Amino acid sequence: MVGNIFKQVKYAKINMITQAKDEYELMTAEQLKVVLKELDFKKPETIKSKDLDQLIIQMVEHIGSTEAQLRDKLIYTSFYYFTKDGYLNHKQMEYLIETCLDQKHLFLGIGSTNDDSVFTRAFSTLVIALILDRDREEQFLSEEMALKAIESSILYLQKEEDTRGYVEEKGWAHSIAHGADLLAEAVKHPLFDLALASECLNTIGGCILKDTAYVDEEDERLIYAVIALLEKGMDENLLKEWIANLSKKVTDIKNKTGYTPYFFRKNTNLNQFIKSFYFRLLFLNDGFQTRQEIEGILKSQIIAD
Template sequence: MDKQFWFEIRDHQYAVPEGQSAPELTEELFSYIGSTDPELRDAVGYETFANWLDKRQYTPEHLRAYIPRLVINLQEGLGERDTDSVFLRAFSVLFLAEIVHTDNKRILLEREDIFSIYDKTLAYLAEEQDPRGYVPEKGWAHALAHTADLLSVLVTNRFLTRVELENVLNAIAEKITTPIDWVYLHGEDDRLVRVIVAANQRQLLDEFFMKQWLSAFTAPRRHKWKGSFEDPSRHHAYVNTRNLLRSLYLQVMQNEKLFNRDYLAAEVLKTLQNLRQF
């Protein structure tokens, strides 16, 4: 199918063409996930899949069959840097996010389906090495932001308990404080904060955990912030950490309905004040 075929579907509010079925056409959409053409990958592949999910074009059996295929994609080229394989990984994450989002609205999946996504997503968060946001001519890679989008729907899923929520927040702290030769500039901090806020709104995370979790930003496991301005990779991690905490503080202050808001505001501010390189 050419792009015009898909754009006509879009122009007709994603109605499935007569004589066709969404699951059959989805096989072609899946071939676009790793495309370096941003129109095919994003405007056609992702947006069509998301709209067909919303229009209930897939059965639970279809979704269960898609999950392992998408999860396997997260391993393709994992560990590479600045290669086109990132598009397959990052957009497979988005497809998974749409599946989980759909399950959150309409119960379709079993516990093992959600946990297969949850386990692989945490591993992927730790192991993805390509930090690029927007790639000239090829469009958005945005692996970290897309992973945050998936985590934000996972933490609201009925099957995740306090333990899993704590694991997600700990994984975010570990990722953002890890030395790196990159400063995230494309809204990754805001997307990660959505995960934190969504997890907090489950009202399963107590003050003791949140205090301990915030301490991981001022005292990372593997290094110290003192003197990090002399080491570019640690300095970049410091800036990424500070940006995340600032974004979190802003969201806490703006959200009057946030669970445990006053406590979080005080603790996040204290964490920012204790985040020092000197």
Template sequence: MSEAYWLAVMQSGREVPADRSLDELTVDLVEMLGHPNPRLREDLAYPLLTTWIGNGVYDDLLTGLGDGIVPGLRYGLGHDGDVSVIRRSYSALMLAEIIGRDNDQHLLPESSVLDWGDRATSWYIREQDHRGWIPEQGWAHAIAHGADLLAALARSRHFGRLELTVLLDVIADRVLTPTSYIWRHGEDDRLAYAVMTLLHRNALDPGIVEPWLNRLGQGIKPPRTRGHLEAEWPSPSAGNTSGFLRALHLQLALGVQGRADLRSDEELFAEQPAHRADLLLAVLDQIRAESPWLYRPTTRAKPVE
């Protein structure tokens, strides 16, 4: 269908047109998700699909819709700097919406969500194109959209302690993997929010989270040989890791809220995460260790004897 056709659908209240089958309409919109023209992708395809998902249009077809979206995560995977990243990124963003619908309505089988989770995490740690904004093509944002997908998975009732631990490890792998890109479009905030979503599940104790934080902390300490730096520091990945830890600290300190359009978030985010105080100190330890000459030592309360 033409751009004019979809503009008319948007202007008529985003209702599902009656002159085409839902299958035909969906195939066209999903194809538009990978289009380099942001008007087609961001102003038409994405809002229409998310509206229809939210209105329950796909409730009986949600598994098939997700199965049709997931292959987009592999499209051009390994390429860096071309338009293929748009297909991968918006496939992740749409899959997050599908899983979000299931989190609210409990429509999907466990097997589908776990399979999509495997495919999503495999894509995320292998994604090489970290561009946020592309001139004339708009947002690519694979890192941010992937974080949104991990946050949706972290909310899923199908993800237990083991799966949530895997998500933590995937986030650490993503943050620490060497890259030439410096994140400057809110990627660190989106990834930190994914971690906060996971922590609000209260399924992981500090014995799991603190070693994970220690691993991240190793990524921001400058390597030294005979007292001097061997290369410019911080590297892009070290800078990204530092920004991520600082974003996580701020979100732990201030608290975060759920999405207004997800009813299930009201309960999930009603209280601060368990062990919040301990985790705040653990994150601060890593931030302080990056520049020990600058910050005062941590003062931890001594147990009463």
């Protein structure tokens, strides 16, 4: 009974921010830029004097702006300091994660390619990751919301098809890299269940085998999520088998299609990933069996050539 009352009060506070949204006139991009440029995170008084309820609503409304300075340098950077330096209270962060997880943000236009909806999705992932990081220490999210964020981090990478990194004239989309950052934070969360490890690996494998050749270090970011799984206590045998199966899938593609661009894109992604992963494991003095598996894969490629 007490728990139910607490939950009702908690969501009433979130609803206060949601209701306030209707009371605020939406700022133009230029107006929001002026406000955000006034923030000086070396002078906390410039932050505390702002109506942060209003400001975070305005920021979320423009989170997918196609203007790189507003989206990346101002909105995301401000969200980073808001959460890391404790400017936002729990109800504000609850509002943010609930909003960013919805169909108008993390899953806006999911599955589409080469349109501007990717900016909303990709930058929503970063805000969710920031809040999961805070919740890992403070545990203010409801179990339901935390689990939704964890599950959504996997689902997002499974469904994201716009793999562009840097977009000319619009800046970074980097959806796979940002999604990998979110997945890594989800894995680190206390409520993450290791029973999801296999699904996470398969999701990462699906990203590696998407029909694109990554050029903006997406492979390095995906490795963070795998390392998080290892640090969480994942059985290394699962990792070794996953690497072997990934290699087999690429070999099967070669046997079926020959040396086509389709094969080369996937083979390039796999090789970049396992080479970087090998040295990450080596530096961590971890994953001996997996490193042996990678060595075998790379040696077989040399012999085949």
